[in-house]
Amino acid sequence: MPATNSAQTPRTYHLHRERQRRRILGAAEKLFAEHGIDRVTMAEIVSVSGLRTSTLYQYFSRKDDIVWAILEEVLGDLAARAKEASGGANTALAKITALLELMADDLIKNQTKVRFLAQFDAMYARDWPAERLLKLEAQISPEGFQYFGRLIREGIDDGSLRADLDPELTMHAVMNAVAGAQRRLASLGSRVELEYGHPIDKLFRALWR
Amino acid sequence: MPATNSAQTPRTYHLHRERQRRRILGAAEKLFAEHGIDRVTMAEIVSVSGLRTSTLYQYFSRKDDIVWAILEEVLGDLAARAKEASGGANTALAKITALLELMADDLIKNQTKVRFLAQFDAMYARDWPAERLLKLEAQISPEGFQYFGRLIREGIDDGSLRADLDPELTMHAVMNAVAGAQRRLASLGSRVELEYGHPIDKLFRALWR
Amino acid sequence: MPATNSAQTPRTYHLHRERQRRRILGAAEKLFAEHGIDRVTMAEIVSVSGLRTSTLYQYFSRKDDIVWAILEEVLGDLAARAKEASGGANTALAKITALLELMADDLIKNQTKVRFLAQFDAMYARDWPAERLLKLEAQISPEGFQYFGRLIREGIDDGSLRADLDPELTMHAVMNAVAGAQRRLASLGSRVELEYGHPIDKLFRALWR
């Protein structure tokens, strides 16, 4: 055997594995967003991803594992993009605006991901192991939160915000409201557009523009 | 049998039916909030409500009917209380504040109901027959919305709000954000309190106080 | 409704339930003896008992429950017959002989039951909840053991048995050997007859006759 072979084979294996994994997660994410996590069966994921049942179980040994994997992916991806988006901004306000714009974009471009998060908030977040969740959230939260807290303090200092505000509390309250607003819009989706006559990202952007 | 009886029996009968119905809905609402609508089985509702399976089916002939009945009840109840709460207020701002306070109170006092709505938003709202939903929502929305639209217009007139705001759009955007914030807090429940160190209604009230 | 009806209906229900239960246990016992407990599938039990899968699960909600039920039945039945068989005997020796004869008879007449016990000894007894097993065994053991212990003591007194025997120990040792012998013969079944040229009960009876 040539020396390169002994090094390449594992790499090929790994590549293949990663590709298969992606197929499964892609199929699952789509189905979850469309029909609701609990209503999607393994058989459907199998069918859409094009593998066989037993093959799929070699990648994820229980349905929950798929949900976790998607959650990790979605949050990780969001964290990365948030960091990148706020990188170009100088002031705290600019950074936050960048984050908000990102969330608005996601409403259109990554609606399935936001919808997934909405379902997760509504149905799983309370029951699932706290440590695991905290570890995941740690990846994403700090950036935006830091900036936002700073922004509030600045606002209080320059008099544009009431002096009796608790920066921490306000920050969490607003962040929750923003996340709740975004996820609700993603969940209701086209229903909102029909009833309100506006695309959902416009309804979201109206909050700060 | 005496003539009076023929009038009383239907009444007792009706009372009994109503009581049974309440037992079922009460059990279901509690279970739905605790474990998630899709994860609650008819058998569990049967077990908690204390009836037998086949008896339950005399009241609700499918699981969805129970979900609808709870939705109707929750929204109807909310509408009634909203009307009452805003009745004592004079200005649009006062009326809206009253509505927000009501929503904050519900976070503590009717958490299961809010949680139910959160799940409904996240998982059912998109799929379910639009007409039926619209009819239900019609009961509740107008009040708060009207006031709010008026408030925005006042703000624009007196210069405290930017003149280029679209009152309709702003109204819907804010209403969505408020609902999203409230429901997200209810969904995450005690998890939020542990992480943020504040009771959830305080996080909600921080949005306007 | 006639008064008798309100009393009879439950009785009919109960009778029916009992009959169905028997069908299931009968089918399972037979299959277990033939193919080995672990190799029998629920589908096979369903098929032989003539019910539908979901109906069977209304009677036994897991496979283990069937195994337990059979164990209870077999041991209970054995206890009853042992009591009856030893009832007519006067001396301890006669009582024990009656018990041994019963065990020999079972080798022919209740071979499936003995085979079931053999499998249970070999594969389950070590793992299963001790309390539950002890409770079951309490139903059957005392009789034979008591007699046997007394017999040993008599033998020691009259000099026909060595004085240094520990009656308790001897009793358990012999009882284990007898049970082991019986169950092994039932397990090997016709194989023994072919190889040794004797029916299995004869090989068992040779131990004391």
Next chain:
Amino acid sequence: MPATNSAQTPRTYHLHRERQRRRILGAAEKLFAEHGIDRVTMAEIVSVSGLRTSTLYQYFSRKDDIVWAILEEVLGDLAARAKEASGGANTALAKITALLELMADDLIKNQTKVRFLAQFDAMYARDWPAERLLKLEAQISPEGFQYFGRLIREGIDDGSLRADLDPELTMHAVMNAVAGAQRRLASLGSRVELEYGHPIDKLFRALWR
């Protein structure tokens, strides 16, 4: 490559193969004794033996092959030790006692092997190809059996045993009882010790001491 190598390589190869084989059988024997043959999966054997699934299949192409291999090993080993143990004894009685002591020792020192045989008796012996089994048993049985038959005949001659005994029948009956007793004790294992208050080999030895 030097000429010596072409001779040595096969030898190392063979050694390696033998070692791998031993790892597999060792892992399987342990697992079989602990959880029951039917309940042990190939995956578990793979995991404990430290190989990969597909490697294991290069050594044993089906699960049954592993069971047979262990049976062969256990019986062969027993035969060898029995021959050795009885070698030093002169009388038939001494030889048999040596065999019994060996079986008692095995209860402690080779409990997994005895347990394996117990399961084999209870679950496989009836179904498996007779010829193959007979061939295996031929390795071990003759010794002890011969001695035992002779012993019985001596006993009849000197009047210490009843004259109407059939030596063959008695021999098989007792041998079965002894094997049944030993295997039952191994199967029940610590359960027996807890209930009876004696180590299992003591209960076994009480049969002849």
Next chain:
DNA sequence: AATGAATGAGACTTCATTCAT
């Protein structure tokens, strides 16, 4: 010889709902 990947067949169990009295 070793291994990563794949897989057919099937196991157990659940559940919403209907039927018959």
Next chain:
DNA sequence: GATGAATGAAGTCTCATTCAT
């Protein structure tokens, strides 16, 4: 109106084994 029994249709997951390199 209440209830015990029944059940079709699925759902999740497992396992021994094979294939291809």
